[in-house]
Amino acid sequence: MTKALPVLLGMLMLGACASQVPHSTAPTSAATAPAPVAAASVPADDNLHAVAWTQTALEHDLIYQETFRSAQSQLLGALKDRNWDALPAEDRIAPSKPLKPAVILDIDETVLDNSPYQARLIRKGGEFNEADWAAWCKEERARALPGAVAFTQFAARHGIAVIYISNRAQDLDEATLNNLRKAGLPVSGPDAFLGLGTLLPGCDQVGTEKNCRRQLVSQHYRVLMQFGDQLGDFVTVLSNTPTARAQAMAPYEDWIGSRWFVLPNPTYGSWEPALFNNEWSTPRVQRRQQEIQALHSD
Numbered sequence: 001m002t003k004a005l006p007v008l009l010g011m012l013m014l015g016a017c018a019s020q021v022p023h024s025t026a027p028t029s030a031a032t033a034p035a036p037v038a039a040a041s042v043p044a045d046d047n048l049h050a051v052a053w054t055q056t057a058l059e060h061d062l063i064y065q066e067t068f069r070s071a072q073s074q075l076l077g078a079l080k081d082r083n084w085d086a087l088p089a090e091d092r093i094a095p096s097k098p099l100k101p102a103v104i105l106d107i108d109e110t111v112l113d114n115s116p117y118q119a120r121l122i123r124k125g126g127e128f129n130e131a132d133w134a135a136w137c138k139e140e141r142a143r144a145l146p147g148a149v150a151f152t153q154f155a156a157r158h159g160i161a162v163i164y165i166s167n168r169a170q171d172l173d174e175a176t177l178n179n180l181r182k183a184g185l186p187v188s189g190p191d192a193f194l195g196l197g198t199l200l201p202g203c204d205q206v207g208t209e210k211n212c213r214r215q216l217v218s219q220h221y222r223v224l225m226q227f228g229d230q231l232g233d234f235v236t237v238l239s240n241t242p243t244a245r246a247q248a249m250a251p252y253e254d255w256i257g258s259r260w261f262v263l264p265n266p267t268y269g270s271w272e273p274a275l276f277n278n279e280w281s282t283p284r285v286q287r288r289q290q291e292i293q294a295l296h297s298d
Helices: 004-019 048-056 058-080 115-124 130-139 148-157 170-182 211-218 242-255 284-293
Strands: 100-105 161-169 193-196 221-228 260-262
Touching: 048 058, 048 115, 058 148, 058 221, 058 260, 100 148, 100 211, 115 130, 130 170, 148 161, 161 170, 161 211, 170 193, 193 211, 211 221
Parallel strands: 100 161, 100 221, 161 193, 221 260
Antiparallel strands: none
């Protein structure tokens, strides 16, 4: 009995230790083990990170503030230089010297933030469509982007016309002008907004290119600066391929940061269809694969 006591005590101690093993490390049967999460059950949305960055990253706001502050610091110098003009030669169809000064700004993702609309698409799992976009515009709720109000108000106070050239449809003019005013952006009148569909006699509109509207502005103003988030906000890009886009911008690289101010837009733009041959009718999964193939890792 005396010799058996240590053995008995050892067995009891082992049993006690086994009862204290954490549940997470205790063996489980196949029937009770949690099923692994399949990768396909977590669908990817290629725009999620872009919209999250746009809405939450302080870096986004700082880039806008930096851009508009830099432009404001140079604006009066450009005003005094009578030879200063921010229009490409092909868009300047009237002499600039006797004309009043102006600045041209795109609207969406340049002065107004439409990321709430993008967020709605992500939550619904959908893509851009004209009906939903028009409904969003008519809500007149887009907020001004950082620095835009201060810059445009500064320009207006110094007698510089603020002209908005946008690819919003012209029938959204009332809602757009109301939204601009609500956001604190200066609007001199209905002619301040040149939407898609604005006509210039003798100029053939090619798709959504803005050259005809820039030419229309050139008849009345000397343009000191242009602002946008797309290459088409500054120059005509008829062949939307990566190579052609680079060629269209190459002659004006020295204008970046002085006459032309480019703002970031990772959520949408002509850069994207350039990667899948501008074929929006291609199924979404195939377009995504073509964008992946355009990536480089060296």
